Amino acid sequence: MTHRPRSPRGPRGPLPSTTALRAFLAVARWGSTAQAAREVNLTQSAVSKQIQTLEEHLGTTLFERSPTGLKPTDAGALYRPYAEAAIEQIERGARRLAERAALSRPIRLHMLAIVGERWLMERFPHFAEAHPGIDVQFTNFVSEVDIEEADLDIVHGVGPWPGRDSHYLFGREVALVAAPSLLERMGGFARPADIQTMTLLQHFQMPAYWAEFTEAHGLRGAVPAHTVRYGYYSVIIRAAVAGLGLALTPRCFVTEELASGALVNPLGLGFESAAGCWLTVNPQSRQSADRDTLLAWLKAEARDFERSA
Structure with missing residues (x-):
């Protein structure tokens, strides 16, 4: 890459691209368009073209060939810190925008x-x-x-x-709950096995609750008289309050109903679930x-x- 000295005449045309500035700085660091090309991920000819475009914009020669490679001219040495400052400011601005986006992102x-x-x-x-x-x-x-x-x-x-x-x-703490009116209508709840005479309100994604309950209370193999499945705990709780059946539900979701008496926990029955x-x-x-x-x-x-x- 050989350049004829140009007499400075001041910049003209649009501002140089960041690609041209990065190519210029890479050549200044390495003294070689081949090594600069690897750094900026361009071909060697593309790096030379970027340098030529920048020189035409500035109206001066930025590099001269020396025994050790390409060496910045006096103009190149003068321009280098300004190019570095420009790239640094652009990168800093990009970082600030990224930080702002991260802060504003919900x-x-x-x-x-x-x-x-x-x-x-x-x-x-x-x-x-x-x-x-x-x-x-x-x-x-x-x-x-x-x-x-x-x-x-x-x-x-x-x-x-x-x-x-x-x-x-x-x-994990699961309780058996029912409306007092349901238990009264069914003749009370005297022992865990009485659950087999009643309707179970079950979350369709948690069939394991029944197995865990029966295992915890020595009722392995027992089945309820009838099972009605729902997709939402909130609906199961409403259905239990309405007396439509017994429910196995995380105790933390029915604390208000248990406190008010809308639901009761017969015999204190429950278990600790794996889920x-x-x-x-x-x-x-x-x-x-x-x-x-x-x-x-x-x-x-x-x-x-x-x-x-």
Whole structure:
């Protein structure tokens, strides 16, 4: 690459591209268009073209060939710190924009409907008041076409979940509940085996509750007189209050009904399930101070919630 000296005449035309500036700085560092090409991921001829374009814009020669390779001319040496400063400012601006985007991006929290209804929504105003700058968006459903998955997900099952940070929240303590009117209508509830004469209200995703209950109370192989399946705990609880059957449900979700007498826990029957509510963290979620603040608050509130159930 050989250049004829040009007399400075000042820049003309549009400002140089960042590609041209990066190519210039790479050649200045390495003294070689071949090595510079590898650094900036261009062909050697493309690097030479970028340097030529920059020289035409500035109206001066930036490099001269020496025994050790390409060496900046006086003009090149003078221009180099300005090119470095320009690239640094552009990169700094990009970082600031990325930081701003991270701060302004809402935290997406996916959860079971019953978790929001019976636990989170009544507590969340305290978090919002303490952290007004943290934007949390709630959902209990992520569609198949949703391109942005939730950052945090409250799920029910037997954890932990491989590939995800997961934290147990509550819900392993399961109680048998029924409306007092139902028990009176059925002639009372004197022993665990009496459950076989009644209708069981069952969550369709938790058939294991019946097996766990019968195992805990020496009723292996027993079956209820009738089973009605529902898709939501909130509907199961309403149906139990209405006297439509007995229900096995996490005790923490029926504390209000048990306290008011709308539901009772016959003979104190229940069991500790292998399943519960867990808070899981999407491994693709961008870590941030706001997300970590919300995560810590949810875990602390869950501990208090389970203790009070």
